[in-house]
Amino acid sequence: MPEGDYAVELFRQQGFSRQTCTRCETPFWSLGTHETCGETPCQEYDFIGRSPFKKRLTYRAMREDFLSFLEANGHVRVRRYPIVARWREDVFFTQASVYPFQPWVISGQVPPPANPLAISQPCVRFNDMDNVGKTGQHFTMFEMMAHHAFNFPSKPVYFKDRTTELCHLFLTERLGLDPTAVRYKESWWQGGGNSGPCFEVVFGGAEAATLVFMENREVNGTRVPMDTKVVDTGYGLERLTWISQGTTSAYEAVFGDALAYLKRATGAKHVDDRVLTEYSKVAG
Ligand SMILES: [Zn+2]
Known part of the structure; x- marks a missing residue:
């Protein structure tokens, strides 16, 4: 994709520079200067034991923080949808926050x-199941927090500029992340017959969010612009909770009370390094 597809207003205003990862060669934008794109395996996790956020948040508090931040910024909070996909005929379960709106809202x-809306949507991905318990960060279910905007031609809401700005404000002003730590990796998303450029939002070795700008649809194998461009974001609730607490595994951050009980009951003192070793095998 041409560079201009990713040069959003936030980057121009604040002086982000476009850099290239020395390992995987992916282009990314950042206020800081970085050797790598910041994601494993190019960079190891660096938030274990030292959270980059100014506050430690529980699972519930992180969800509330995200949704109330978006409400304060003109979004309406909507209730979560069932985990069974309501309209799509190609899948049984909801795997992302945008599924409940496909295809009939988007069409x-x-x-x-x-519109715009904020949601925290329970999702399930069966390909994660084999990693549950091994990697320290995969779950049988997870919640995808999101802000969505449907830009109907008669009433556009916002697209790339405001989406990136909202993400940056949430991470830096609300959670207290150092603005120079964030890297916005250029990427391309496609799924369900739609496609568009996206940013993978990375810091501390982990991808914390994805910002998708759905703007094309496939018609007989050809990509044509959509009438209604859709902002499709996804912020990992479990991932952000984990980063905010800086615990060895995401399970300790999300299921802290349950794990504390298990440790007491079994006499185990800590979750050992095996989870991270296993993770690097899976990620590598
Ligand atoms: Zn890289």
Whole structure:
């Protein structure tokens, strides 16, 4: 994709520079200067034992923080949808926060419940299951927090500039992340017959969010622009909770009370380094 597809207003205003990862050669944008794109395996986790956020948040508090931040920024919080996909005929389960709106909201046949909206949607991905318990960071279910905007031609809401700005404000002002730590990796997303450029939002070795700008649809194998461009973001609730607490594994951050009980009951003192070793095998 041409560089201009990713040069959003936030980067121009604040002086982000476009750099290239010396390991995987992926281009990314950052206020700081970095050798790598910041994601494993190019960079190891560096938030274990030292959270980059100014506050430690529980799972519930992180969800509330995210949703209330978006409410304060003009979004309506909507209730989560069932984990069984309601309209899509190609899948049984909801694997991302945008699924409950596909295809009829995106095609314009059904109005969205609010626009723009904020949600924390339970999701399930069966390919994660084999990693549960091994990597220290995969779950049988997870919540994808998101802000979505449906840009109907008659009433556009916001697209790349505001999406990136909201993400940056949430991470830096709300959670207290050092603005120079964040890297916005250029990437391309496609799924369900739609596609568009996206940013993978990375810091501390982990991808914390993805910002997708859905702007094309496939018609007989050809990519044509969509009438309604859609902002499709995804912020990992478990991942952000884990980073905020800096615990050895995501399980300790999300299931802290349960793990504390298990440790007491079994006499185990800590979750050992095996989870991270296993993770590097899977990620590598
Ligand atoms: Zn890289």
